[in-house]
Amino acid sequence: MTDYTLETPVTSERVWLHVRRRAWLTIFLPLAVLTYLVYTWFAFGVPDILAKAQPERAAILATDSVAYKVHVTKNFRRNDVEVAIEGERTATYDPALLPNWVSLDSENARVDLGDGYFIDIEGKTALFTIPEYGVVKGTATKSGVEIELPEGPVPDWVKVDPRKLDVRPALDKRLQVTKTKIEVHNYFGGWENFWFPFRSPLHGMSFSQLYALALSADRMDPDTSNLWFIADEFLKNPDWQxxxxxxxxxxxxxxxxxxxxxxxxxxxxxxxxxxxxxxxxxxxxxxxxxxxxxxxxxxxxxxxxxxxxxxxxxxxxxxxxxxxxxxxxxxxxxxxxxxxxxxxxxxxxxxxxxxxxxxxxxxxxxxxxxxxxxxxxxxxxxxxxxxxxxxxxxxxxxxxxxxxxxxxxxxxxxxxxxxxxxxxxxxxxxxxxxxxxxxxxxxx
Missing domain, CATH: 1.10.3720.10 (MetI-like)
Incomplete structure (x- = not known):
């Protein structure tokens, strides 16, 4: 018995038709994907989201997550200058134990923010010396703030408003002046008061000091051991809980x-x-x-x-x-x-x-x-x-x-x-x- 095999003859026209189909498929699929992406771009309102985005806000939050700031505040109602971590009353420095970058002279103060940045507080006036820019002057009045800037265009990091002056030449340096107060923010790396609260007797101790205290016979609290006292101060830290x-x-x-x-x-x-x-x-x-x-x-x-x-x-x-x-x-x-x-x-x-x-x-x-x-x-x-x-x-x-x-x-x-x-x-x-x-x- 003879076995016949039916085969479709391969011609140049059939090969060309197959190539064209593959070419159309190669072009159509990327176009379809691109069309879908363009549609979703506008359907999901991505342009509006990007227009409303605040990258500077994200940068500030990122900075706050790995650093803390110390507030130097001149309050006109109390007519005094306070230095406090994160502006907290419970973390306010004693006037006799201020950081070395803050110097007080009666009602005036000088704040050294480093890298050539200085802020002088004289009465109700703040003078912010900024390298390669000049001095920004803000004076609090009963109706708002009088502002004096160096000649030339105003940078983006200077927010001028009749009611408030906000100067932030860098993420870790900031000055705010309103009719009620002058406030300076100075940032430092790390998490403030992570181990013990500011008012704790253990605040500022090194690990070697804590180790020695845990083994010491002289108790910090007569009712409990030093080791438990250290653990209790850590666990009951009100800032970090x-x-x-x-x-x-x-x-x-x-x-x-x-x-x-x-x-x-x-x-x-x-x-x-x-x-x-x-x-x-x-x-x-x-x-x-x-x-x-x-x-x-x-x-x-x-x-x-x-x-x-x-x-x-x-x-x-x-x-x-x-x-x-x-x-x-x-x-x-x-x-x-x-x-x-x-x-x-x-x-x-x-x-x-x-x-x-x-x-x-x-x-x-x-x-x-x-x-x-x-x-x-x-x-x-x-x-x-x-x-x-x-x-x-x-x-x-x-x-x-x-x-x-x-x-x-x-x-x-x-x-x-x-x-x-x-x-x-x-x-x-x-x-x-x-x-x-x-x-x-x-x-x-």
């Missing part, structure tokens, strides 16, 4: 752990009801799977808002939101793992005369244990981050404290502190879960 932040972090971790474990405990038995090879009832499988879809179909944030309405604010609402969402997600994953098990191992256990519970215990659970452990630990890591967002809505924990510090620009360094601690906790959770995964699955 270390004790409250550590408690909030613990609440966030407990929220994630409780929610994840609760979800895992409920998802595993429900997964058996949703697995095709364990539940012959099609109606039961359908109902269980739709339950999973319902639980994970509603976002965790929505569940959190629902439970806040039902039970009020607190970590319990966050744990319930995590548990409800993850029950649906883990239940689906566990049911798929159950459907993919090897039945030979189950049959081998059955051949020994084992009961149904024993078949599940020794024939099924060992096969899905790696999936169970891996997924639960992964969701635990993810929920540690999610618990922060849920807490910001009112569930408590570190998220709520983060939102409170973000409400004012003055506390931006506290915001950075909380964000860094949250990242550290997530890293530790990741390392811990990796170690636990190796122990439980690989036996190492």
């Amino acid at each position: 270390h004790g409250e932040i550590f408690t909030a972090l613990f609440e966030t971790i407990m929220m994630a752990v409780l929610g994840t474990l609760t979800a895992a405990l409920f998802a595993l038995p429900l997964a058996f009801l949703a697995a095709r090879n364990f539940t012959p009832s099609r109606l039961m499988r359908f109902g269980t799977r739709r339950l999973f879809d319902f639980l994970r179909g509603i976002d965790m944030l929505i569940w959190s808002l629902i439970f806040i309405r039902a039970f009020g604010l607190g970590p319990l609402t966050g744990a319930l939101a995590i548990a409800f969402t993850d029950t649906g997600s883990l239940g689906k994953l566990f049911s798929e793992a159950l459907e993919n098990i090897d039945n030979k191992q189950v049959e081998g256990v059955r051949a020994t005369g084992a009961s149904q519970i024993q078949r599940y215990r020794f024939g099924v659970i060992p096969q899905i244990l790696p999936v169970f452990v891996s997924q639960v630990l992964y969701y635990l890591e993810s929920n540690t981050r999610s618990a922060t967002v849920i807490g910001a809505l009112g569930a408590g924990g570190i998220g709520l404290m983060l939102v409170e510090t973000m409400r004012t620009s003055r506390d931006w360094e506290n915001t950075s502190y909380i964000i860094i601690l949250t990242i550290v906790v997530v890293i530790l959770m990741d390392q811990g879960s990796s170690w636990l995964r190796r122990k439980l699955i690989e036996g190492r």
Whole structure:
């Protein structure tokens, strides 16, 4: 028998047609992507957002997150000069112990901001000497501020207004003059009063001094040891609230752990009801799977808002939101793992005369244990981050404290502190879960 193979003849016209199609496809796809990007650019109002953007504001917040400022204030109502960290009354320097860059002479003052920048306060007048520009003069009056500038164009960093003079030639140097006060800001790197409050007897001590104090027999407080006194002063720092932040972090971790474990405990038995090879009832499988879809179909944030309405604010609402969402997600994953098990191992256990519970215990659970452990630990890591967002809505924990510090620009360094601690906790959770995964699955 002869075998005939029908082949379409390859001609130059067909080759040219194929090349043209590929060329049109090569041109059309980039054009389609470009058209979509242009559409989204205007549909999402990106030009308006960029027009309203304030990059200088972002620079100021970035500076505040890694530095602090000392205020030198001449108040005309009290007719005195105060030097205070961040302008706080509780962090005001004693007039006899002023920083070496501030010198007072009765009601007048001279502030050395470094790099050739000087501010002289004489009565109600401030003279700001700026290298390569000149002297900016602002005098407070009953109606506002009289301003004298060097000749030439006015720089962008000089804000001239009849009611206020604002001069900021650099991010770390600033002068403000109004009819009620003259205020100078001088920035320094680091976080102010991070370890101990300004009025604490431990303020300004080095680590070696603190170590020696902890071992000393002479107690700072007769009722407690020096070591506990140091720890108590640190944890009760009113500016940084270390004790409250550590408690909030613990609440966030407990929220994630409780929610994840609760979800895992409920998802595993429900997964058996949703697995095709364990539940012959099609109606039961359908109902269980739709339950999973319902639980994970509603976002965790929505569940959190629902439970806040039902039970009020607190970590319990966050744990319930995590548990409800993850029950649906883990239940689906566990049911798929159950459907993919090897039945030979189950049959081998059955051949020994084992009961149904024993078949599940020794024939099924060992096969899905790696999936169970891996997924639960992964969701635990993810929920540690999610618990922060849920807490910001009112569930408590570190998220709520983060939102409170973000409400004012003055506390931006506290915001950075909380964000860094949250990242550290997530890293530790990741390392811990990796170690636990190796122990439980690989036996190492």
